[in-house]
Amino acid sequence: MNQDSTKISLTNRSKVVSNKKMSFLESLYLPAIFKGMFVTMSHFFTKKATVQYPEVKRPVSDIYRGMHVLKRDEEGRERCTACGLCALSCPAEAITMIAKERLESEKHLYREEKYAAVYEINMLRCIYCGDCESACPKEAIFLTDRFVPSEVARGNFIYGKDVLLEPKDAPIDVSKRQTPEVLAFKKDKTQLHNK
Amino acid sequence: MFQVYLFLFLSCVALFSAMMVLLSKKPIHSVLYLTLTFFALAGHYILLNAQFLAVVHVIVYAGAIMVLFLFTVMLLNLNKEGQFPKTKLVKIIAAIAGGLLFVVLIGSLKSFDLATVSNPAVSQIGLVKNLGKTLFSQYLLPFELSSILFLSAMVGAVMLGKKDKE
Amino acid sequence: MDIQILYKSGLIIVILLLSLVIAMYATLAERKIAGFFQDRLGPNRAGIFGLLQPVADGVKLFFKEEFMPATADKFLYILGPSLTMLIALLGSAVIPWGNTLTIGNNVFPLQVADVNIGVLYVFAVTSIGVYGIMIGGWSSNNKYALMGAVRAASQMISYELAMGMALIAIVMMSGSLSLHDIVAQQHGIHWNVWYQPIGFFVFVVCAFAETNRTPFDLPECDSELIGGYHTEYSSMKLGFYLFSEYINMFISSAMIASLYFGGYNFPFINELGMSHNWLTIVGMLVLFAKIGFFMFLFMWVRWTLPRFRYDQLMRFGWKVLLPLAIVNIVATGVIYELFKK
Numbered sequence: 001m002n003q004d005s006t007k008i009s010l011t012n013r014s015k016v017v018s019n020k021k022m023s024f025l026e027s028l029y030l031p032a033i034f035k036g037m038f039v040t041m042s043h044f045f046t047k048k049a050t051v052q053y054p055e056v057k058r059p060v061s062d063i064y065r066g067m068h069v070l071k072r073d074e075e076g077r078e079r080c081t082a083c084g085l086c087a088l089s090c091p092a093e094a095i096t097m098i099a100k101e102r103l104e105s106e107k108h109l110y111r112e113e114k115y116a117a118v119y120e121i122n123m124l125r126c127i128y129c130g131d132c133e134s135a136c137p138k139e140a141i142f143l144t145d146r147f148v149p150s151e152v153a154r155g156n157f158i159y160g161k162d163v164l165l166e167p168k169d170a171p172i173d174v175s176k177r178q179t180p181e182v183l184a185f186k187k188d189k190t191q192l193h194n195k
Numbered sequence: 196m197f198q199v200y201l202f203l204f205l206s207c208v209a210l211f212s213a214m215m216v217l218l219s220k221k222p223i224h225s226v227l228y229l230t231l232t233f234f235a236l237a238g239h240y241i242l243l244n245a246q247f248l249a250v251v252h253v254i255v256y257a258g259a260i261m262v263l264f265l266f267t268v269m270l271l272n273l274n275k276e277g278q279f280p281k282t283k284l285v286k287i288i289a290a291i292a293g294g295l296l297f298v299v300l301i302g303s304l305k306s307f308d309l310a311t312v313s314n315p316a317v318s319q320i321g322l323v324k325n326l327g328k329t330l331f332s333q334y335l336l337p338f339e340l341s342s343i344l345f346l347s348a349m350v351g352a353v354m355l356g357k358k359d360k361e
Numbered sequence: 362m363d364i365q366i367l368y369k370s371g372l373i374i375v376i377l378l379l380s381l382v383i384a385m386y387a388t389l390a391e392r393k394i395a396g397f398f399q400d401r402l403g404p405n406r407a408g409i410f411g412l413l414q415p416v417a418d419g420v421k422l423f424f425k426e427e428f429m430p431a432t433a434d435k436f437l438y439i440l441g442p443s444l445t446m447l448i449a450l451l452g453s454a455v456i457p458w459g460n461t462l463t464i465g466n467n468v469f470p471l472q473v474a475d476v477n478i479g480v481l482y483v484f485a486v487t488s489i490g491v492y493g494i495m496i497g498g499w500s501s502n503n504k505y506a507l508m509g510a511v512r513a514a515s516q517m518i519s520y521e522l523a524m525g526m527a528l529i530a531i532v533m534m535s536g537s538l539s540l541h542d543i544v545a546q547q548h549g550i551h552w553n554v555w556y557q558p559i560g561f562f563v564f565v566v567c568a569f570a571e572t573n574r575t576p577f578d579l580p581e582c583d584s585e586l587i588g589g590y591h592t593e594y595s596s597m598k599l600g601f602y603l604f605s606e607y608i609n610m611f612i613s614s615a616m617i618a619s620l621y622f623g624g625y626n627f628p629f630i631n632e633l634g635m636s637h638n639w640l641t642i643v644g645m646l647v648l649f650a651k652i653g654f655f656m657f658l659f660m661w662v663r664w665t666l667p668r669f670r671y672d673q674l675m676r677f678g679w680k681v682l683l684p685l686a687i688v689n690i691v692a693t694g695v696i697y698e699l700f701k702k
Contacts, residue, residue: 033666040398040665050402221434223499230492250481258488259518262495266514269499269507323478323538 062176065128065143068121069172070165073111078165079140080119081112086132086141094125095132112138119164123148123157133177142174202242209235222268230261247323368469376453376473384607385415391607391660398664422600430593434500441497442594442601448493449605452486452612455479457541459625459645462638471645472541479540480528483616487524487571490609491517494573494580497602498590509589512671513580516570519678520577524567526686527560530693531620544624549631552623559689561621563682565658568613570678572606575663579674614655615648622651 025031051058060066071079082099100117102110109115132141151157166172212231219225233256240249330338389404389411396403404411429438459471476482491514498510531553535543547553554561570577581589588594591602618624625644633640669677 036665037661040661043400044394044397046400048397048402049400052402223434223437227437227496246476246478247481250478250485253485254481254488258485258491258521262488262491262514262518265492265495265499266511269495269511 060145063179064145065130067123067144067146067148068126068132068159068164069142069144069146069174070119070161071140071142071174072166072168072171075108075111076168077109077111078115079111079138080116081114081138081140082116082119083114083137085135085137089131089135090126091129091131092125092127094122094127096120116161119161121159121164123159124154142172142177144172144174145176146172198242201238205235205238205242209239223265226261226264226268229264230257233257233261244322247326364467365469368467369473372471373454373473376458377450380450380453380608380611383611384604385419387607387610387656388418388604389414390656391663394657394660395664398661419600422597425596427598428593428595430502432502433593434502437496437500439598441493441500441590442598442605443493444496445490445493445605446601446608448486448490449608449612452483452609453615455482455540456612456615456619457544457624458648460637460641462641464638470541471641475539475541478538480532480538480543480620483540484521484525484528488517488521490571493602493605494590497594498580501590501593503593505586505588506590506592509580509582509586509592512582512586513573513590516573516577516579516674516678519675520567520570520682523563523678523682523686524571526683526690527557527563527567528620530557530560530686530690533690533693533697540619544619544626547623547626549626550623550628552621552626554621557621557689557693559685560693561617563686563689564621565617566682568617569659569662570674572609572613572659574606574610574659576666576669577674578668579671582668610656610659611652614652614659617655618648618651624648624651 073079082097084097084099087093087095087097096118097116097120098118099114102113102115106115128143130143133143148157209232212228212235215228216225216232219228233252237249237252237257240246240252392414393403393411395401404414407413407417429435454473455476457470457472457475462469462471494513495510498506498508498513501507531543532538534553534556535546537543537546543553573580579589580586581591583589586592591599594602625641625648627644627647630640630644633643635643
């Protein structure tokens with residue numbers, strides 16, 4: 001026996017190519033053609049794989065990493081303090097921000113004394129790794145199960161606060177991403193960012 | 196009355212395109228004008244109530260022979276100048292040959308008696324049934340002989356096209 | 362006499378529009394059916410079920426940039442698609458779309474021209490159909506386009522022969538070249554396909570080849586010749602080429618239905634006990650159902666079979682179909698003589 005017989009096959013569907021002479025029926029090709037037509041016809045009546053996107057959404061995992069959201073706290077104030085850890089942790093360097101000091105009159109708008117006047121994510125650079133979310137000490141940025149819609153110009157993919165910030169009256173639920181493991185990790189005092 | 200206008204129109208198209216076959220610079224235009232001439236002639240056949248002849252004319256000449264012509268002209272790339280020598284001698288020979296053909300045509304037209312043609316629109320000879328009956332009874336021998344002629348031409352073409360086994 | 366001329370002009374316009382509308386929706390049907398064969402849904406966004414998709418496609422083609430290669434033969438470049446469209450529309454003239462309608466004393470046949478050479482007329486139209494493709498391919502001044510044109514010409518000439526031979530067997534049986542007579546003889550269920558199965562097979566295969574449909578789409582051949590003869594075409598000129606393919610499909614389907622499947626005839630035509638005019642209308646609907654089936658067959662085959670290789674195409678045309686058709690003629694003659702009453 002040669003070595004081929006001991007070869008491991010994954011599916012057992014491989015066939016050895018043979019160049020044997022075709023029988024008369026085979027050389028007519030007609031049975032093969034009708035078989036092929038039958039195969040396509042059977043596909044004609046099968047259930048279609050298409051998901052009609054805007055109306056029907058493909059189910060995604062609970063911890064799906066899609067478009068970002070900048071969260072507000074219970075009183076509707078922005079949580080982000082523009083520390084820059086997300087930008088620093090971003091492997092794709094997609095995040096940029098300009099920090100500004102909070103005025104006395106803006107206390108109801110921003111939770112911390114410093115806030116992000118400009119916060120931009122380049123959605124074309126972003127690789128949706130979720131490192132920004134892990135890095136954030138204020139639980140201000142989260143990845144959600146929303147998709148980034150298509151655009152016709154590259155510039156439109158640089159999302160500012162107008163898109164990223166969660167609307168006051170329609171909070172975006174990110175509790176699904178907060179699995180027990182994640183919560184335990186975030187409370188872990190041995191980790192640097194929780195100290 | 197309508198038929199007369201149609202006749203005049205078809206004749207004009209036929210003459211114009213026949214002229215353009217000779218006058219156009221590109222060989223491919225000549226071929227296409229020749230095709231147009233054939234179509235005009237097919238129209239004339241229909242005016243003479245010879246529908247079968249008209250359609251066969253289109254199938255054989257426009258549909259098969261001219262396509263092969265077009266095929267050849269396309270592949271040969273005849274657009275380059277100076278492929279045919281145009282010396283004075285060639286021109287004189289061409290003029291004499293063309294003139295002789297013209298004289299022959301005039302002569303044959305002169306001896307042709309126009310009065311023998313009865314009203315062609317009423318004639319039923321061009322219809323497929325009558326033509327078939329005539330062809331397979333009165334002219335059976337010439338018909339079969341011509342088919343042998345075609346067969347020999349085909350065999351000859353195959354012989355020429357065959358590769359030498361050396 | 363006058364009312365007949367008026368009627369014929371109206372019929373011509375109706376059939377012309379009908380061919381265009383059917384071809385228009387055939388493009389949608391093609392995409393839908395392709396989708397269904399591939400477990401997709403096909404276009405369904407423009408209008409309900411995507412019914413406005415052909416309109417959207419047409420508008421898109423109209424407004425796309427018109428591009429002409431600098432070295433193209435300007436006149437022939439425009440003539441190519443126009444000729445293709447013209448010849449594609451010519452074929453519908455001799456097809457009997459139904460029996461006669463009798464209104465008062467006037468008899469209106471649902472056929473534009475009942476010429477006594479109907480079959481030959483269709484044959485002539487298909488034989489000159491190659492001009493549009495050849496002219497377009499050559500005038501583009503592009504090697505892929507020329508290659509496609511050359512392939513189209515040799516393919517069409519090769520398959521015309523077998524097609525003509527298949528037709529001869531039909532003509533031998535009916536004893537007439539008029540399509541009206543051929544259809545009328547297939548009254549009820551006496552369809553030619555029962556008597557001419559081999560001829561039917563040869564004719565259908567040749568019809569596929571003549572309309573440049575897969576598996577005979579070598580003139581276009583996207584993967585080898587980019588687009589074949591219409592590589593350099595854009596905008597509505599390209600649209601004409603693509604559109605004429607669907608008109609050709611419609612006419613071919615109508616021809617197959619008329620020659621082999623009894624045209625407007627259907628089984629139990631005498632037992633229904635309807636009036637003549639109603640029978641004509643039902644027959645017309647039956648004919649269109651048959652045409653629809655064959656157009657579906659065209660698409661079905663396209664989305665099932667791969668393309669032939671060029672040498673396979675030539676061998677199949679000359680060494681299989683042509684001998685098969687000739688044997689069919691001989692067999693038809695022998696059987697006809699044996700069983701003649």
